[in-house]
Amino acid sequence: AQSVSQHNHHVILSEAASLELGCNYSYGGTVNLFWYVQYPGQHLQLLLKYFSGDPLVKGIKGFEAEFIKSKFSFNLRKPSVQWSDTAEYFCAVNAPMDTGRRALTFGSGTRLQVQP
Amino acid sequence: NAGVTQTPKFRILKIGQSMTLQCTQDMNHNYMYWYRQDPGMGLKLIYYSVGAGITDKGEVPNGYNVSRSTTEDFPLRLELAAPSQTSVYFCATNKPGSGQPQHFGDGTRLSIL
Numbered sequence: 001a002q003s004v005s006q007h008n009h010h011v012i013l014s015e016a017a018s019l020e021l022g023c024n025y026s027y028g029g030t031v032n033l034f035w036y037v038q039y040p041g042q043h044l045q046l047l048l049k050y051f052s053g054d055p056l057v058k059g060i061k062g063f064e065a066e067f068i069k070s071k072f073s074f075n076l077r078k079p080s081v082q083w084s085d086t087a088e089y090f091c092a093v094n095a096p097m098d099t100g101r102r103a104l105t106f107g108s109g110t111r112l113q114v115q116p
Numbered sequence: 117n118a119g120v121t122q123t124p125k126f127r128i129l130k131i132g133q134s135m136t137l138q139c140t141q142d143m144n145h146n147y148m149y150w151y152r153q154d155p156g157m158g159l160k161l162i163y164y165s166v167g168a169g170i171t172d173k174g175e176v177p178n179g180y181n182v183s184r185s186t187t188e189d190f191p192l193r194l195e196l197a198a199p200s201q202t203s204v205y206f207c208a209t210n211k212p213g214s215g216q217p218q219h220f221g222d223g224t225r226l227s228i229l
Binding site for chain 1: 223
């Protein structure tokens with residue numbers, strides 16, 4: 001079965017620190033990969049996505065992610081975090097060519113706390 | 117353009133009661149989904165639909181039912197509420213096609229007491 005692992009459950013950083021959140025997935029076929037952010041009390045919003053082409057994907061708010069197929073990874077990065085980045089971050093994957101797997105499978109999330 | 121609208125935003129139910137969580141979208145998206153989010157967990161897929169008249173079970177369908185009579189609406193029904201169904205429920209939609217992101221509603225926070 002398809003699964004997504006986010007190894008960092010809670011990350012605390014100071015402002016201006018660099019961020020890298022890990023995401024690994026298990027699925028042998030073609031995948032689409034997503035990072036969503038959920039600010040406190042709000043719904044999930046798309047940060048960035050990968051479905052083909054350049055494995056380094058740039059998203060909103062200065063975030064980027066790199067798809068490394070050989071490692072089944074899609075880590076999220078930001079060079080310098082801000083207090084406003086405090087939120088929960090979810091990695092998600094789907095398999096668009098697999099009818100039974102087109103819905104997103106989510107990781108358990110990483111809670112990022114940025115201290116001023 | 118409202119996007120994905122979920123009602124109600126909050127609800128408290130007693131064990132054994134029933135209710136319907138509403139989800140409406142105005143983006144003409146074929147695909148719609150219901151997820152539940154438990155504390156400290158990612159979202160788990162309950163049911164999904166690839167178009168009007170077509171629904172299918174997701175990862176955690178037990179205790180729930182859905183219908184999709186129109187493109188716009190995808191209600192989720194709890195027939196006999198149980199404490200294990202206390203959760204935040206999110207509806208999402210997307211267009212068909214590779215790489216299409218899902219658009220989420222604001223969620224319904226449901227407590228079963």
